[in-house]
Amino acid sequence: GFADSNYICFPYETRRTGVYAAGCVRQPLTMDACEEDARGAVLKAVQCIEAAGHGVAVHPRSGDRSYPVFNFVRCTQCKRCTEECPFGALDDDEKGTPKPNPARCRRCGTCFGACPERVISFANYNIDQIGSMIREVQVPKDFKKEGPRILILACENDAYPALDMAGMRRKAWSPYCRVIPVRCLGSVNAIWVSDAMSKGFDGVMLLGCKYGDDYQCHFVKGSEICNRRKENIAETLNRLGVQPERVDQLEVAIDEYDKVPDLIDGFVARITALGPNPFKGM
Numbered sequence: 117g118f119a120d121s122n123y124i125c126f127p128y129e130t131r132r133t134g135v136y137a138a139g140c141v142r143q144p145l146t147m148d149a150c151e152e153d154a155r156g157a158v159l160k161a162v163q164c165i166e167a168a169g170h171g172v173a174v175h176p177r178s179g180d181r182s183y184p185v186f187n188f189v190r191c192t193q194c195k196r197c198t199e200e201c202p203f204g205a206l207d208d209d210e211k212g213t214p215k216p217n218p219a220r221c222r223r224c225g226t227c228f229g230a231c232p233e234r235v236i237s238f239a240n241y242n243i244d245q246i247g248s249m250i251r252e253v254q255v256p257k258d259f260k261k262e263g264p265r266i267l268i269l270a271c272e273n274d275a276y277p278a279l280d281m282a283g284m285r286r287k288a289w290s291p292y293c294r295v296i297p298v299r300c301l302g303s304v305n306a307i308w309v310s311d312a313m314s315k316g317f318d319g320v321m322l323l324g325c326k327y328g329d330d331y332q333c334h335f336v337k338g339s340e341i342c343n344r345r346k347e348n349i350a351e352t353l354n355r356l357g358v359q360p361e362r363v364d365q366l367e368v369a370i371d372e373y374d375k376v377p378d379l380i381d382g383f384v385a386r387i388t389a390l391g392p393n394p395f396k397g398m
């Protein structure tokens with residue numbers, strides 16, 4: 117009943133914080149391999165007990181003291197946060213009001229990405245923080261003369277380090293992109309995309325981990341959930357008369373930095389062919 121949480125980076129960890137699996141519980145193994153596995157799981161359990169004692173998160177956000185805070189006055193009890201939390205860290209009462217369980221929480225932000233009322237926040241990560249960063253980017257009005265502007269919301273676990281490594285290797289891509297790191301694509305709230313579109317950005321690229329059966333998302337379902345939400349975003353854009361192709365989600369693993377320039381330049385070329393965002397300059 118405790119599915120794995122990230123088979124590449126955290127092989128012993130299950131999706132229930134504090135429960136670690138070892139040996140044949142995980143996969144068929146020889147006795148020697150089981151012993152080694154058990155040692156790894158025990159070390160992870162020791163780290164977890166220490167983290168809980170200090171009131172901080174376990175990996176991947178090791179040491180993070182923040183946790184989601186809910187402004188219940190505006191909560192509509194829609195249950196989206198409880199349904200989308202990948203780690204079962206939110207229970208709900210009979211009315212549907214979320215009941216946070218900070219000891220299980222991994223601080224991924226998927227709940228706040230899900231909340232249509234935007235009532236969930238962290239002391240060190242919140243809707244207004246990223247929204248303000250988006251609104252502060254200078255977007256020129258003249259598309260023909262000054263080119264498009266593309267916002268890249270990049271997952272800080274894989275995509276952002278991949279961009280970093282590509283940069284350190286002197287790889288180059290379109291100068292029209294502005295990158296903002298996010299905790300996980302699961303934490304992307306649709307309001308950020310609307311903010312970017314009303315600001316005049318011509319396209320928004322959501323750059324994150326692989327999803328599906330061989331997922332690489334460090335928060336299990338974040339990038340998959342983001343892809344599902346993208347369909348709702350596309351409907352909203354359609355209603356506003358903005359081409360939904362202006363928002364796309366692309367996958368990159370941490371070691372695929374070679375792929376980064378083509379991925380970005382391909383998206384910029386598609387947006388350039390679409391022309392300016394109809395909201396530009398309004």
Ligand code: SF4
Pocket residue numbers: 184200201202203204205206220221222223224225226227228
């Ligand atoms: S931050 Fe992540 S783990 Fe914590 S309650 Fe929200 S969705 Fe669940």
Ligand code: SF4
Pocket residue numbers: 186190191192193194195196197198212213214230231232233234235236
């Ligand atoms: S998603 Fe937001 S509005 Fe819905 S139950 Fe959770 S906190 Fe309340």
